[in-house]
Amino acid sequence: MNAIWGQIAKRQRPSLRTIFDTDPGRLAYLTLSQGPLRFDWSKTHLTKEVIADFLALTDEAGFAAARDALFAGDPVNNTEGRAAEHSAERGEGNVESVARARMLHRRMRALIDAIEGEALGPVRHILHIGIGGSALGPKLIIDALSDDGARYEVAVVSNVDGTALEQAIARFDPHATLIAVASKTFTTTETMLNAASAINWMVEAGVEDPYGRVIALTAAPERAMEWGVDETRVLPFGETVGGRYSLWSSIGFPAALALGWDAFESLLEGAAAMDRHFRLARPSENAPLLAAFVDQYYVRAMGAQTRAVFAYDERLKLLPSYLQQLEMESNGKQVKRDGSPVDGPTAPVTWGGVGTDAQHAVFQLLHQGTVLVPVEFIASIEPGNLLDPAHHRALLVNCFAQGAALMRGKDNDVDPARAYPGDRPSTTILLDDVTPEALGALIAFYEHRTFANAVLMGINPFDQFGVELGKDIARSIDAEGTGAFDPSTRALIDLALPGG
Template sequence: MSDRWAALEALPDTSLVDLFANDAERVGHFGAVLPGLQFDFSKTHLTGEALAALAALADTAGLDAARKRLFAGEIVNPTEGRAATHSAERGEGDAETVHVSRMLHDRMRALIDAIEMGALGEIRHILHIGIGGSALGPDLLVDALGRDAGRYEVAIVSNVDGSALADVFSRFDPHYTLVSVASKSFTTTETLINAHSTLDWLEQAAVEDPLGRFVALTANPEKAVEWGIDETRILPFAESVGGRYSLWSSIGFPAALALGWEAFDALLEGAAQMDRHFRLTDWRENVCFLGAAVDLYYTQKRRCETRAVFAYDERLRLLPSYLQQLEMESNGKSVTADGNPLNYPSAAITWGGIGTDAQHAVFQLLHQGTHLVPVEFLASKTPGSDLDPVHHRTLLINCFAQGAALMTGKANPGDPARAYPGDRPSTTILLDDVDPRSVGALIAFYEHRTFVNAVLLGINPFDQFGVELGKEIARSIESEGTDSFDPSTQALIVAAFD
């Protein structure tokens, strides 16, 4: 047992049913309503004592000072000597960084205005090429918010597997396609291979000035110019904006173009609203802290290795994938920010799916399996279609019923196979609607929750060196051959390429 978590681990284990029985106001004590969003943490095992223990740890870990450094634009990424200025992209941060971010947004809007006025010809399709945060963020936004936009047909391609591009090529007309290439360094191997193949596709179709159809989204404009994209179609963003935090920056260009600037601006304001809540609200009422408190209670006290996220709304179906990168790339570390070994669990493994599909697939394990898995449900009061209201009513009833069933369970002494142990935790986040402002606030909530987790864990959430080793080995295979690798790897390479 780590001394860091001693106070938390010493607390008694009280069942959820008993927690409700002992506190008639539990829903109010462990919930919050913000504009557009309602949070219910009451079906978790959080108690006043657990929050007090975590608040004391927050004081010891310097969470308040870390929060101030984050918004002041000071260094919070010590391994790379950088600030993390994603909040400045939505207007919350030090004045100079906010000013620069607004200038870059103005540049992006000017290019969007020019495209809409026909400066690049008639555009019907947008092909966005990126990987990681350069693709997951735009993909989430376009899928969640762009279904009824009716402006452009959008495809997001991240996989270097040629099948992904070939599918888009079969559907898009090259003469009416705009291509955005997103890479922070503009050296990302997978992205540039896909970009070159797309350029070949345009050239083979005899598109006039094929490079003129490309827009670059990057923190390294010089590399984009070297690649052949004119500087008037390069949208820079700050080096201090990490990939998984970058959808608010120029990386959001395909979403801003597809949704319209008014929607993108509302997205930014929704996120800024959550920034202000996180920055100004005491921990006990701070939903970002409460969300992190749930995470830390189950990873540190109950030793839960995973957390599951289920979106009971088709429009949010990509959110679990987005959160996988945000949470596991940020907090999947084994050393502290000082470089010392971590002697307690770091981030849980994030996974999930879409309701009600998941009920018929993975909920068997959640209800009756031997693993304790904290569950997070997301739903919207407002349906995403104008079909018979029975669709949305059934969807919401299923969402709420699952949380109730996980908590209460059902005894069946005569037939153990049909018994449900219950006492299984869940959080529910209810949106007024899946609209730009609410989605912006929701994503910013998860960002700040991840940050709180990191500070209390004592780790740096803003680097990601774990993704580099495989890339280095891939490059060495291309340049040096296979002789230096283990027999298994050598045999696989020979089998695949012989």
């Protein structure tokens, strides 16, 4: 690590209670409101001195130039020679890329209008088939923003395990189902196998033109047409939109159809507002950058290997899973942008759950375990239900109490098993409500936080070569048999796959 990291690591670390006692004004510089979101980092060990160190590190890492390059559409994904233009899908970025994204959005809306007019026949069910970012993003959005009045029943299938597809189609009428196949290359093995099986399901049910009920969401429209999808039902997106950053593009089609175009536009605008904040705010008042300071402090200076995210709102129950891919696939790297080894830990393991369920499962470790786990609480001021307000009050009371308890702790000299060490850090993010605008802003915040962490570490967050080796070996099992593998793998293949 360089000199600044050394300085950060050597600074004394008073307890959180001591920091609050000696720095009563910390709420002023460690809380920030941005649109429908409020961030509170005051229960972390960041101090004015530590923030000053990180601001110096930000300058040294060339953060401003890297951020400008991101929004300019420069090839920030240096290993693949590509830009990363998910922000252009929201209207913020290279002028030409923004114009192209708007054109493709208009194409998507026109198809949605046609579907709503029953140009493809009656549609009551949407079967969305994808994997990774092609599934996690739409699934999160639809789950968080749907209500009992949703216009379509949606199932998102990603697992190649046939049970997942079988369970999804069991409740669908094949004659009233629309299939959305989401694959950037339109060659993803799991996705294309699931898509072929879905087509067979329609054929067996006597659907007259099953391919006529398929919408292709892809950056390779020619392959989709070769597979059998008519050009009028292909919704392209750009090569510069990566999978885990793609829900703003045509990958978001099932959400735009199920939730309505107005909701999808509000989602985009909420994200665009966070784009503008990230691009224009001063570093000391920049929400994604400050959050990255917290991440870097605990991982690199304090040795934390995991980060826990708990959504105290049932509508956001899929957020921890979404963040797992976003953060670990982006920043789980071993080399820097120039190919040299990283000089410290990179992304921690992201995990989490839903409050209050998690309190009765994993919070024992958080309060009294021996590992350091920075915690992030996410909650909404407005409830997502019409039941007695006591439900939402109890939810928020528990959320706020957990953060206070992690920090405060409790001594017990008589019975050590009932003692709580405290001094355990947490961040709280409050939404005004789980609306399309707020959710768009929240997801964009996490995207930019991931990018800011990458810049501070000097790595490229936009490639994901780590997922390729296992895929290559899986393909070779069918192509080469068992001879090329270690004895353990050969034995497993022989036992479970007769014939090799």
